Amino acid sequence: xxxxxxxKVDFGLEEQVVITTQAVEVTxxxxxxxxxxxxxxxxxxxxxxxxxxxxTVAEVLQQQxxxxxxxxxxxxxxGRADESIFVINVWSTATS
Numbered sequence: 001x002x003x004x005x006x007x008k009v010d011f012g013l014e015e016q017v018v019i020t021t022q023a024v025e026v027t028x029x030x031x032x033x034x035x036x037x038x039x040x041x042x043x044x045x046x047x048x049x050x051x052x053x054x055x056t057v058a059e060v061l062q063q064q065x066x067x068x069x070x071x072x073x074x075x076x077x078x079g080r081a082d083e084s085i086f087v088i089n090v091w092s093t094a095t096s
Contacts, residue, residue: 057088 042064054060058074061067066077073081 044060044064049060052060052063054063058069061074062069068075074084075081076084
């Protein structure tokens with residue numbers, strides 16, 4: 001064999017049967033795919049945002065997977081800036 005070159009290796013595998021004696025039950029609380037939902041929804045709580053090293057909403061978005069910026073435009077998963085919608089719910093638990 002030579003380093004950096006491909007080499008053909010022939011070998012045999014021995015068959016082995018694995019038996020489990022205990023059944024495993026898997027349950028889920030929500031459907032794997034929401035067919036009525038036409039878009040990806042990602043949420044971040046106020047506590048999560050407070051723990052991020054950010055100062056603006058754009059910086060919060062940049063911390064999320066699949067989001068990038070180019071020429072002051074936000075792109076989600078390679079889409080253009082005019083192909084995305086942002087909904088920001090703001091509420092306060094403080095009483096006056």
